[in-house]
Amino acid sequence: MSTLVKVEGSSNRRVGARMLLTDKGERTGGMSGGCLEGEIQKKAWWLTEQGPVVERYQTSGEDGVPYGLGCNGTLYVLLKRVTLEDAERLERMRELRSSRAYAAMATVLSGEESGMQRLFPGDAGGSVLASALVSEALQRVAEREALEYLTLGDVEVLVEALPPRQRIVVFGAGDDVKPLVHIARVMGWDVTIADGRSHLATAARFPNATNVVTAPVEELAGLCGLRADDAVVLMTHSFEQDQRLLNALLVTPLRYLGQLGPRQRTQQLLADVATDRERLAGAARLHSPIGLDIGGHTAETIALAIIAEIQSVLSRGDAGPVVKKRESGVMEVPA
Numbered sequence: 464m465s466t467l468v469k470v471e472g473s474s475n476r477r478v479g480a481r482m483l484l485t486d487k488g489e490r491t492g493g494m495s496g497g498c499l500e501g502e503i504q505k506k507a508w509w510l511t512e513q514g515p516v517v518e519r520y521q522t523s524g525e526d527g528v529p530y531g532l533g534c535n536g537t538l539y540v541l542l543k544r545v546t547l548e549d550a551e552r553l554e555r556m557r558e559l560r561s562s563r564a565y566a567a568m569a570t571v572l573s574g575e576e577s578g579m580q581r582l583f584p585g586d587a588g589g590s591v592l593a594s595a596l597v598s599e600a601l602q603r604v605a606e607r608e609a610l611e612y613l614t615l616g617d618v619e620v621l622v623e624a625l626p627p628r629q630r631i632v633v634f635g636a637g638d639d640v641k642p643l644v645h646i647a648r649v650m651g652w653d654v655t656i657a658d659g660r661s662h663l664a665t666a667a668r669f670p671n672a673t674n675v676v677t678a679p680v681e682e683l684a685g686l687c688g689l690r691a692d693d694a695v696v697l698m699t700h701s702f703e704q705d706q707r708l709l710n711a712l713l714v715t716p717l718r719y720l721g722q723l724g725p726r727q728r729t730q731q732l733l734a735d736v737a738t739d740r741e742r743l744a745g746a747a748r749l750h751s752p753i754g755l756d757i758g759g760h761t762a763e764t765i766a767l768a769i770i771a772e773i774q775s776v777l778s779r780g781d782a783g784p785v786v787k788k789r790e791s792g793v794m795e796v797p798a
Contacts, residue, residue, distance in 0.1 A: 486508065518540050567583045633655070634658065
């Protein structure tokens with residue numbers, strides 16, 4: 464298992480990126496845009512003969528290495544052979560992510576215990592990782608979905624969040640929802656489809672959805688088990704359904720709430736909340752018209768615009784051109 468544990472300068476991937484290798488030459492995951500994977504795969508086995516090791520990779524080309532493709536960064540990668548204990552920890556990580564639990568991992572990066580890990584929740588940890596400072600950091604990082612480095616004497620510890628799998632709840636089951644489901648699943652998100660029309664909201668129509676819910680419209684929102692970290696999209700194409708649902712969702716804490724349709728229609732939907740202070744506050748957070756302006760008008764391009772806007776909100780991005788971020792230095796990843 465190779466894990467990106469620190470970055471100085473720029474990098475295509477963030478700390479926490481992982482790649483799993485087998486002794487047969489197979490691999491899944493990635494460390495970069497493709498420039499490092501082959502080098503890591505070629506040398507990982509003999510580098511770890513004596514145990515876990517943190518390797519430094521310079522991607523600017525200054526060192527004359529073959530993977531210097533001008534990324535202008537220095538990457539530190541932990542290489543570690545997977546033990547039975549590690550395999551069990553990976554399985555628990557999968558279970559935590561699937562259950563949408565907030566989790567974190569502490570990894571020792573230096574000293575005699577380099578490569579040791581502690582998963583939260585679940586592990587008590589040993590030696591350095593049993594420290595109260597590590598325990599507090601694990602809980603803090605999990606709750607904030609953040610990243611921290613701890614220095615405990617001469618030992619450095621990376622504490623990284625393992626965020627729950629993102630979920631998008633789509634109220635609506637028309638044909639234009641299908642490409643939205645497809646793109647969301649490519650993103651690795653869970654997708655719940657909910658609609659009051661049982662002939663539209665079926666597993667047969669949406670085989671890639673994680674869950675399909677059908678019920679009277681006044682019960683739909685309650686049956687979806689909405690959480691504050693969910694992204695919710697309203698696209699029923701039914702004014703009555705949208706109005707009832709929006710009335711409930713405006714007072715529901717959500718990471719993202721978007722309404723499909725022109726601005727005038729949304730204003731009509733919101734006409735009844737003009738005197739409701741709580742719903743007015745919710746309306747201020749509503750994304751409508753929904754999606755980024757990418758100039759598309761087909762179901763597929765609209766779906767892409769919606770997913771792009773949701774991702775921008777989730778990552779707190781500004782949805783501006785990447786070239787401008789490069790020029791301003793915003794893409795620099797601090798150590």
